[in-house]
Amino acid sequence: MSKIPYHINLTEDEIPRQWYNLRADMKQQHGPYLHPVTMKPVVLDDLLPIFCHELCLQEVNTTDRYIDIPDEIHEFYKIFRPSPLIRAYNLEKVLDTPAKIYFKFEGNNTSGSHKLNTAAAQAYYAKEQGITSLTTETGAGQWGTALAMACSYFGLDLTVFMVKVSYEQKPYRKSIMETFGAEIIASPSSTTDIGKMMLAKDPDSTGSLGTAISEAVERAVKTPNCRYVLGSVLNQVLLHQSVIGLEAKLAMEKIDEYPDIVIGCAGGGSNLGGLISAYMGDKLTGRGNPYFIAVEPASCPSMSRGRYAYDYCDTGHITPLAPMYTLGSDFRPSPDHAGGLRYHGMSPILSKLYHDGYLDEARAVTQTSVFEAAALFAKHETILAAPESSHAIRAAIDEALKCKETGEAKTILFGLTGTGYFDLSAYTQYREGKMTDYIPSDEDLERGFASLPKIPGIQD
């Protein structure tokens, strides 16, 4: 067999025509979302004022294994998909490892990340329903950019609540979202009741995804013909992101490869859930058994140090409660550069899979070790990775180095979710030795856990 190329590309015709709904193959489902006031399982009518109708149906669909991708979304996907699977030959060489390292690169679109996969879908369904405007939150800014692009494409208005620390660290992110026509508001803001409350408690708050979510939801339910959309955590998002995993598996099959290890960074879980989807399906149905690793920031270790419990998805406690690994909605993450991973909770699907042992490992890594990996990767693979994505690079390098020790030629697949063009101040900080690591103490975690809700009969 001839040498495997650097880029294993699919054709446009090979972009999936259906999303894969992992839940149809899960033996057990996560518990229902709970209403934040009644603490009873939410029903469709509870969700409809917040989310688009079709997306609500997808959120609770546990039976349809495959869901057709509408033509209009598929047409949008063609602008930036299929994304390449890339063999990291140069990284292998510098690590002197017998491992074979592949990565699925989702960064070659203007949002700079995989977020466009679900942004395209959510904007489309809103448009179809006759919705005229959307709200959302963004951390690092990649989700906001993706949604701004999708709203521009489908002709919807968009308001983005951007976590204040990112808003200040990344003025260009704001500008790019505005280029696509979005309105950007730093969160916490004085434009919502919840924002005002947070500012009253802490005027210097650098914000969090949890607070930004609260503000975006509040704005959506108070605005006519407006809905809220979320870039991660939700089941619908993981569904849309399954295109990553489906494409990755198809590309790997073309070169007769099957991964021993699949690695993704995990903040809310959208990338990891999408990347592992097809291979997790194999595991659930006994057709394969890759080792799955979720990589988290040590500063915000939802799975590796969190609790599996019902919790609010937001800080303001206006969203439904989800059963998930969480640090507590009051947990205050440090202003790390991986803003996209700075979330107290985790996808309910991934949480369930981790809890049940299908998702094998959650690994927390420090910021400086992540940037060390990112700098090495840039020099040898020429791609400047986003800090979030670089968590996966860190783990992939560590696994490849283990192979060097043992002599095993394992096949490693990791997700490179995006590019770091807007994160260069962090790269500079790392290079100048000014980057610090924050690891929450057990006491810090306990303070977060103290905010976990008491739910009579379920969680006392």
Added chain:
Amino acid sequence: MSKIPYHINLTEDEIPRQWYNLRADMKQQHGPYLHPVTMKPVVLDDLLPIFCHELCLQEVNTTDRYIDIPDEIHEFYKIFRPSPLIRAYNLEKVLDTPAKIYFKFEGNNTSGSHKLNTAAAQAYYAKEQGITSLTTETGAGQWGTALAMACSYFGLDLTVFMVKVSYEQKPYRKSIMETFGAEIIASPSSTTDIGKMMLAKDPDSTGSLGTAISEAVERAVKTPNCRYVLGSVLNQVLLHQSVIGLEAKLAMEKIDEYPDIVIGCAGGGSNLGGLISAYMGDKLTGRGNPYFIAVEPASCPSMSRGRYAYDYCDTGHITPLAPMYTLGSDFRPSPDHAGGLRYHGMSPILSKLYHDGYLDEARAVTQTSVFEAAALFAKHETILAAPESSHAIRAAIDEALKCKETGEAKTILFGLTGTGYFDLSAYTQYREGKMTDYIPSDEDLERGFASLPKIPGIQD
């Protein structure tokens, strides 16, 4: 025939194995470079202290139609090539034009532009020769980034003189070059004699490519085992950039298309020369006759308003003189955002082709009209283009709109040289209505022309 896909992709095996040397098909060659002191044609020995040996040979090669791409460079190309040819379906739709618009997109690599094509080649030849460090200049920063990546890959030290206005407008550009290990110096600087002289004349100088070139050359000739490399203008650069045109032509052939119009932005000419290479070969040999348009900034209209004359390539007058369209080495371009197009001269090859009528048109467009086109393009094609590249978008849109008037379904090919992630302050300025247009007066141009050298017997 089924619908042409959005992306017309080539395989790794289809990356050219040879560069195309356009000059072998030119009936007349441009005049020789002249020594800046003696004003006699330069000989190899004059160039060797400045440039790498193999590159000097390529610079003067007018006979070999194809030149093999060394394996090591080809291997590097595989990391980021082949680049996609993209059908701009959405732009066509919003313009409501019968024209078919294609663009060759060179932005999907971390340098964000086509510059990596020649950076890879020049770094390789330096390494092969035993050179240990390189110097260069950069305007917008894309060339510097590309060369930093190539030097990092091949293990060479690099010093980049960055035009001061870009250095200040684009701190992230500095950071990304440093991430790849380069040393960055704002030009004019006090580290060279020429920089000191320029600062003495004008302490507030925002710099120019011409000055930065002088400083980089001075540093190279004064440093042991160091050479200077240039990202544009030179014949060797156009040779390396021929991969763009060769790939574009191959991809167009796959869908049975032949362009009626080929459009590229032109600063020093590297992108335009590369993009049109294969089709210009057709024109020179009677196998095809596309209409070629070079698009320049109205603020720096080297071809459309310049003179065809011998001129220095730099402001400090230490480089050889080239026969080219020029505004005079003393011409002071306004600090427009398209830093990569802010150069007083133009590739000698393109200048000759334009002078002889093979390059059909040089068109100057204003900055605001360019950003208007870029914003429209971003919204509909989802790519955030660099200001330089957006000059080509402007002309492509204008040609497509002409087709709408006439009803002609012309096939338009333009070069999208790169991305504008580091140009968002300019996008913001445009969006906020704060961008101005500078068009030099005839008197401004005369002041530049006054600096054209007098060369007895050649140019009085």
